Amino acid sequence: GAGVSQSPRYKVAKRGQDVALRCDPISGHVSLFWYQQALGQGPEFLTYFQNEAQLDKSGLPSDRFFAERPEGSVSTLKIQRTQQEDSAVYLCASSARTPEGGNTIYFGEGSWLTVV
Amino acid sequence: GQNIDQPTEMTATEGAIVQINCTYQTSGFNGLFWYQQHAGEAPTFLSYNVLDGLEEKGRFSSFLSRSKGYSYLLLKELQMKDSASYLCAVDVANFGNEKLTFGTGTRLTIIP
Numbered sequence A: 001g002a003g004v005s006q007s008p009r010y011k012v013a014k015r016g017q018d019v020a021l022r023c024d025p026i027s028g029h030v031s032l033f034w035y036q037q038a039l040g041q042g043p044e045f046l047t048y049f050q051n052e053a054q055l056d057k058s059g060l061p062s063d064r065f066f067a068e069r070p071e072g073s074v075s076t077l078k079i080q081r082t083q084q085e086d087s088a089v090y091l092c093a094s095s096a097r098t099p100e101g102g103n104t105i106y107f108g109e110g111s112w113l114t115v116v
Numbered sequence B: 001g002q003n004i005d006q007p008t009e010m011t012a013t014e015g016a017i018v019q020i021n022c023t024y025q026t027s028g029f030n031g032l033f034w035y036q037q038h039a040g041e042a043p044t045f046l047s048y049n050v051l052d053g054l055e056e057k058g059r060f061s062s063f064l065s066r067s068k069g070y071s072y073l074l075l076k077e078l079q080m081k082d083s084a085s086y087l088c089a090v091d092v093a094n095f096g097n098e099k100l101t102f103g104t105g106t107r108l109t110i111i112p
Helices: none
Strands: A005-007 A010-013 A019-024 A031-037 A044-050 A053-056 A065-068 A075-079 A088-095 A105-107 A111-115 B003-005 B009-013 B018-025 B032-037 B044-049 B053-057 B060-065 B070-075 B084-091 B100-102 B106-111
Touching: A005 A088, A010 A019, A019 A088, A019 A111, A031 A075, A031 A105, A031 B100, A044 A065, A044 A075, A044 B100, A075 A088, A105 B044, B003 B084, B009 B018, B018 B032, B018 B084, B018 B106, B032 B060, B032 B070, B044 B053, B044 B060, B044 B070, B070 B084
Parallel strands: A010 A111, B009 B106
Antiparallel strands: A005 A019, A019 A075, A031 A044, A031 A088, A044 A053, A065 A075, A088 A105, A088 A111, B003 B018, B018 B070, B032 B044, B032 B084, B053 B060, B060 B070, B084 B100, B084 B106
């Protein structure tokens, strides 16, 4: 597709329910990121993939959060046993470095998760 | 730790010029990004600076001084549609990885 695509766009989950958020990056982009953004705050890093390899998961807040990118394209962020503090926008981004070493990171529109 | 500071809110007049500052103290530096984010929408890429100096792109310009840990975003000929949050972010990763650390964003309001 032309941009980073995320689904669902909006999700309301009951506390304790598991959720799965999908990200379809820009075709050919090697790098994929997940960020969490609370209202009025900047995005907070969760995890980073280079192709199918998860190179950095230091931002995942607990072991209830799990991300995968098994074939190096589509990625899924899974949250188990959701809690109210998980309510946020989950942003996916992808990037492709230029030969000159420049970089542009493009974001999807996000998945808005509300835990009730 | 990583520290990125930018003003929380700014107001400017339509047609004028505004400068949004960002200072950073990070463990690594592979470049600095500016993003625009309208309420309820995804951050949109504005600029990327990795070398010192000014990068100009239409009405928007971005400046970087690595020695001072300082950047600014300059918006000229302001339009009402420029009302948005502006996010400063530093790529702090090492060893070929990538990792953007964001400031909290500057909410810019344009008034007629």
